[in-house]
Each structure stands twice: as C-alpha cells, then as structure tokens.
Amino acid sequence: MKYSNKILNTPSSFIRNILKVTDAPDVISFAGGLPNPISFPIDDLQKSINHAIEENGAKLFQYSTTEGYLPLRQYIVEKYKKSHGLDFDPEDILITTGSQQALQLISQVLINKGEGIVMEEPGYLGAIQAFTLAEPSFYTVVLDEDGLNVEQLEDTLKNNRNIKFIYTVPNFHNPTGITYSRENREAVYEVVKNYDVVLIEDDPYGDLRWHGEQLPYIGAGRLENSVLLGSFSKVVTPGMRLGYIVTKNKELMHHINTAKQATDLHTNIFSQIIIHDYLVNNDLDSHVKKIINLYQTQANTMLNAMAKYFPSTVKYTKPDGGMFIWVTLEEGTSALDFFYKAMEEKVAFVPGDPFYTSKTNVNTLRLNYTNSSPEMIEEGIKRLGKILYSLTSEKQIV
Amino acid sequence: MKYSNKILNTPSSFIRNILKVTDAPDVISFAGGLPNPISFPIDDLQKSINHAIEENGAKLFQYSTTEGYLPLRQYIVEKYKKSHGLDFDPEDILITTGSQQALQLISQVLINKGEGIVMEEPGYLGAIQAFTLAEPSFYTVVLDEDGLNVEQLEDTLKNNRNIKFIYTVPNFHNPTGITYSRENREAVYEVVKNYDVVLIEDDPYGDLRWHGEQLPYIGAGRLENSVLLGSFSKVVTPGMRLGYIVTKNKELMHHINTAKQATDLHTNIFSQIIIHDYLVNNDLDSHVKKIINLYQTQANTMLNAMAKYFPSTVKYTKPDGGMFIWVTLEEGTSALDFFYKAMEEKVAFVPGDPFYTSKTNVNTLRLNYTNSSPEMIEEGIKRLGKILYSLTSEKQIV
Structure with missing residues (x-):
C-alpha cells in the first residue's frame, strides 16, 4: 500500500x-x-462542572456550532479588550481543538503545494509538523535575541512571492524562550504591512510573564491579514484541548470555519461550557x-x-x-x-x-x-x- | 489574498x-x-465525572498520548470481541476527536492530489467534505436497496488503478437508512479483497438496530487493509467528540498517529476518562x-x-x-x-x-x-x- x-x-x-x-x-x-x-485548578473546575451541568443540562452533551460556544467567544473578546485594548467581535473568534488544530486549519486554508511559509529558525516543531501536511516550501528567518531578523525577513518576502504566511511566537517563544522586543515588533510590522501575506502570532504563553512589561502584538488589531492564536492549555488545563483563532478578516474566517467543519465538526462543547463557567466564576x-x-x-x-x-x-x-x-x-x-x-x-x-x-x-x-x-x-x-x-x-x- | x-x-x-x-x-x-x-445519560455521566476526578485527579487535565486513553481502547477491544467475535489489540485502536476527524486523518494519510476515493451514491456529506480537503478524484458507486452495486464497484476498481480507498456506511446508512444485506457484504468482500485498496466501514449507528439480526462487517477482521470507524456520539453523547479508528494494519496506524499528532496532538483526555468511567460502571x-x-x-x-x-x-x-x-x-x-x-x-x-x-x-x-x-x-x-x-x-x- x-x-x-x-x-x-x-x-x-x-x-x-x-x-x-x-x-x-x-x-x-x-x-x-x-x-x-x-x-x-481542579477544585474550582469541579465546581464549574457541577454548575455548568445544573445550568445547561443536555446542551453540554449535544452537537454544537462549528465556530464555538458564544459566551466563551464573548469572554475572549473582553479579555483582549482589557489586556491589550483590542476591539474584536465574537464573530472574529473560532474555538479550536487546542492551538495545534489552529495551525493545521490555517495551513490547509492558505497553502497550495509548494507555496511558502516563513518560519522562525529555530521554530515550534508542532507547527512544522502541522504545516508539512499542506506540502509547503519553508523559508526560515533567523530568530535573534530580540526577535526576527528583520533584514532577512524583508529579503525573504521580497524574493519569494509565493509566500502565504509568516508564523511567529512573539512571547516566550518555543523552543527558545525569546520575546520579541517592542522595537523588533514595530520593525517586523513595518515590513510585513507591505506584503500580501498573513501574519500569525501564536501566543500560548503570553500571560506567563514575570519580568518586564507586556508588549503590544505585532499585527493584531492593525494588520488586515492578522491572525492571533490563543490557548487555555497553559493557564487552565491542556487536557480539554481548547484553543482559539482570532482574525478580523471575514473571508479568511469563513474558510477556516469550513475547514473546521470538515475536520471535526466543532470543538468539544462539554469542555467549552465548563471552561467558560470556570473563567467567569473565578479570578483568573x-x-x-x-x-x-x-x-x-x-x-x-x-x-x-x-x-x-x-x-x-x-x-x-x-x-x-x-x-x-x-x-x-x-x-x-x-x-x-x-x-x-x-x-x-x-x-x-x-x-x-x-x-x-x-x-x-x-x-x-x-x-x-x-x-x-x-x-x-x-x-x-x-x-x-x-x-x-x-x-x-x-x-x-x- | x-x-x-x-x-x-x-x-x-x-x-x-x-x-x-x-x-x-x-x-x-x-x-x-x-x-x-x-x-x-446526564445523571450517570455526572457520577462518572465526580468519580473520574476523584480517582485520577490532575491526569484528567494534563496533556496525554496521541493514540488515546489505554483503558478506553481496551474497552473498545472487548466490545468488538463480545459483539462481533473480532480480535483486536489496544494498539489497533486510536481515539479521534469524533468520527469526523477519522475521515480527515485517513484521507490525509492515503490521498495524493487526484488519487481516487470510491463513494456510495448518495453518500455521507461530512465524508465528502473531509475528503475534499485531500483533493481526490471521487468515483461513485450506486447504493442499491441491499447495499453497494457490486458490478459497478468491480468495474470502478478495475478501471481506475489510482483508487486508494472505498468509503462505506454499511449499517443504517447516512443519508438513506439502508443496511447492506449479508449477501451484499459477502459480494463486496469478494471483489475488494482482490484490489490493493483500503475498505473503510464507518459505523456510528450500528448499535441502534430495532429490526433484523446484527450482520458481520464486510472487511473488519479479515481484510488486511480494513479500517473500522466507531463513535460514542450516537449511544452516549456527541458533545464530547469521541470517536475511534480500528485497523490491524500497523503501518497505516503509524501514519494515522503522525497525522493525529500534527492535527490536534491528542483527543480531549478529560472526556476520554469520563466516558470510560461511564462505560465500565453502567449497563450500556x-x-x-x-x-x-x-x-x-x-x-x-x-x-x-x-x-x-x-x-x-x-x-x-x-x-x-x-x-x-x-x-x-x-x-x-x-x-x-x-x-x-x-x-x-x-x-x-x-x-x-x-x-x-x-x-x-x-x-x-x-x-x-x-x-x-x-x-x-x-x-x-x-x-x-x-x-x-x-x-x-x-x-x-x-
């Protein structure tokens, strides 16, 4: 075979x-x-499980919508408003089966065989895996101590017009732990905005900062083809496989929704409702x-x-x-x-x-x-x- | 864009x-x-949730293995032993994020652009969706009242050597409600065994029979390239998105495992442990x-x-x-x-x-x-x- x-x-x-x-x-x-x-937070999750079942009954156990549980998407909207002053709507958000699925969906939606993806070097191996299934050409840009090597990024974008997206982990990067500096973010933005490419900012670790001030995203909120990825795996629990995609690009979101339908219909609604109950009833x-x-x-x-x-x-x-x-x-x-x-x-x-x-x-x-x-x-x-x-x-x- | x-x-x-x-x-x-x-079964699931948390603690909330929760896979082995006399091992089973994901994984693993898939006509639209992402050529075989049109199946396989797999829903088919007869299953088997193709039997409804006797699977247990798909969506709850792939073909299973890693790392372990607790402590x-x-x-x-x-x-x-x-x-x-x-x-x-x-x-x-x-x-x-x-x-x- x-x-x-x-x-x-x-x-x-x-x-x-x-x-x-x-x-x-x-x-x-x-x-x-x-x-x-x-x-x-096992005890608090147990309370939320009981509470969510009491409040919602059969709804936790039935099929649900592809885009995800509306109150959870509303919570995410408010989170970004509060933490970064960003204005998203619930329809800008789709709940995924962990952040890993977001990588798979986006590459399926954007990449024809041989088309380009810019990866940080070194880069997140789960992303390399997910993207490889779409049979792309990988272009690497060196990750310096303060972020992406901007000169190399510009050369790469200029010389390879088949590039569809750039994948970044700007906060506490996996595998290096590096955080892009404010200046580097601005410089990356100034380059990327001139090209018809999607900028993915994958941010599962962003809330786990113990030194320095929170920095603005590179493209989220100002770049038309911006995609922001988030996750509850590092701040609540990874076992429930709950991540999300944020983009204001409606056409892109429409295609991501179709890919999500084809891939697993929708994310586990039982876990979505429980985590939402946990988030609104506890001090995260x-x-x-x-x-x-x-x-x-x-x-x-x-x-x-x-x-x-x-x-x-x-x-x-x-x-x-x-x-x-x-x-x-x-x-x-x-x-x-x-x-x-x-x-x-x-x-x-x-x-x-x-x-x-x-x-x-x-x-x-x-x-x-x-x-x-x-x-x-x-x-x-x-x-x-x-x-x-x-x-x-x-x-x-x- | x-x-x-x-x-x-x-x-x-x-x-x-x-x-x-x-x-x-x-x-x-x-x-x-x-x-x-x-x-x-909401009350019994609530009991299993409490029991599973008490017994397993943090394990419900941590990352887990790609192939799925071993006791759940063992339960599935025993189920098929009991119901169909089939001999599977836990390593023949991978837990998926609903059966829909199984369709996506298998088509990613087997199909290069343009290669063939045999579909029942009419066929399950979720499968058409999932498979389309792999850019196949679809070959349709008419679904008669008693199952696949065997003559047309044989002609199709004979004349199209690029066919990689056949997708069937032999019990209470979606959308038609048709069940393949015992004779039709045997006739389909006699044709398929001569070709180097995978036979998928998708069986989410098989347990929901109120008339006639249970029939043996077409290929499961006797065809080398057999894949059986099952689901807990129709007998317990669809909200938890729990399905599974069964195949004794180890190479195929290895590739499915890699695709699963790339797609969402693993299936929601919180839900896997809960459903396992429910299955072993209740009379399903x-x-x-x-x-x-x-x-x-x-x-x-x-x-x-x-x-x-x-x-x-x-x-x-x-x-x-x-x-x-x-x-x-x-x-x-x-x-x-x-x-x-x-x-x-x-x-x-x-x-x-x-x-x-x-x-x-x-x-x-x-x-x-x-x-x-x-x-x-x-x-x-x-x-x-x-x-x-x-x-x-x-x-x-x-």
Missing part, C-alpha cells in the same frame, strides 16, 4: 517519541513542554499569578544552576516568562550526542534538531523547567554540567 | 448552514442528524435499548404518517435502525424547490443535493426522525404531504 507524500514527509514528533523513554520515573526530564499539574488573574510565581522560581533555579555547573562556553537564553530555556553548546558539539550521554545519567531534554526545517546535528537544545521541583532541577543541571565539561575543552572547575 | 484550491473546492456544509434557518423554535425540523437529548446495553425504543417509535410514526399523507408516487426507505429515511420524489421534481416550499410551511429537511459529489437538482431528500416528538412528526409529515400533492400530478385524496 502506498501512502500520501505529505504524510511520508511529516516528521513524527521527536518529543512525543522521546517522551516514551524519558517518562521513566527515575529520569529527571527537562524534555516535555507540560504545565505543572499542581497549577490545575490571581490563578495565573500563582503559576507565574511557580515557574519563575523554577526558571531561576535552573538559570542559577546553569551558571554554577555549566562551562562558560555554553550560552543560554534568560526568559522573561513562559516555559523554556534555549542552550547553545560550543561550535561543533552535537546536542544529539549530548542527549544520549545525558540519558545514560537519567536526565532528558530535547536536542535542537526537530526545531529546524532543514538543519541536523545542531549544537542547540531546549530545556523545560515547569515540570520539575527545584531539587530535581538543581540535580539534573548538575549532571548535565558534568557531561558538558567532559565534552568541552575546558577543565572542570566545580 | 488567495486561498488554497482545496478549501475553495470544499463545500461548506449545507446542513450546518440550513440549521441556522431551521433551528427557529416554530419550525418542525427533520433536517438535523442529532441524537435525541433525552437519550443523554440497557441504555442503548432505551434509545432504540425511542427511535423505533419515532421512525414508525414517521413511516405511518408518510403512508397516510404522501402521494403514492413518492418512494422511501424503511430503515431497520439508525436515524434517517430517504425519500425519492417523482422524476423531475426538485427537492430543493420542495425544501423552499416546506420552509414556508415551517417544516425542514435536507434536500438530496449535498449527498452527491457531482449531481445537483436531484429529486431525493433526507428525513431525520430522532429529534421530534411523535406529534411533531405527524404534523410535519402532514404539511409535507400537502405540498407534495400540490407538486405532483396526483389529485389530493386526503
């Missing part, structure tokens, strides 16, 4: 595959991208504050341990929020080799390779800190440091 | 669009395909028996009313189970014209057009009986009958 070219070209997630190895109970894992389960800001405090402590523990145990030739990002730190090893060191050595010492992380659309055997890797205790973080980084010293030319000084 | 050809060719669901009109409270609607909400057979009794009464009410109020030139199917009756008007009568006239009299149904991949202005239509009371059914059919008499040459005799 022959399979489609698009599925043969789609990478099976390196992370999902290694999670099967790294999930052993004696492994210290910095590999996943999971929220800390102690951050799930104070809940998110608890998550932020937790993650900040974990991030600082990891950064301090890296300063203490890693050779000084190893570079890494210092995130202002979110879930990830990006590590760059000495030129020529293979992160994949490092991964195998680390697994022997029962420590896991994700080597950089799957975050690139074409590079392999890179010297970069992703560390997640949200799902380990400070003690585990200290111990895990210590073990990684030992291996790194044995891999580098520097003498071990610890 | 330009959109992809695949989305421009994908029909927006006629049903979902007309539901917006037909959902007005004073309309008698036979248009939807919704289970009757009085069939949802006795619950389904209640649904069957309800639908049988509704179907009989509709059939009796049609015998009483419809002109004798109007033909229709007499289902042994499921949710639909298929009506064939006199040659030359437009079901779409009939629809508009019926809407003036506040009665809705689905004209046949969207169930064909290429025909339009057909003389067929679909009636759903599961979501109206016997009184509403009698009244609605009476109004339709009046219009039909005015449309046909026959003199009204009522």
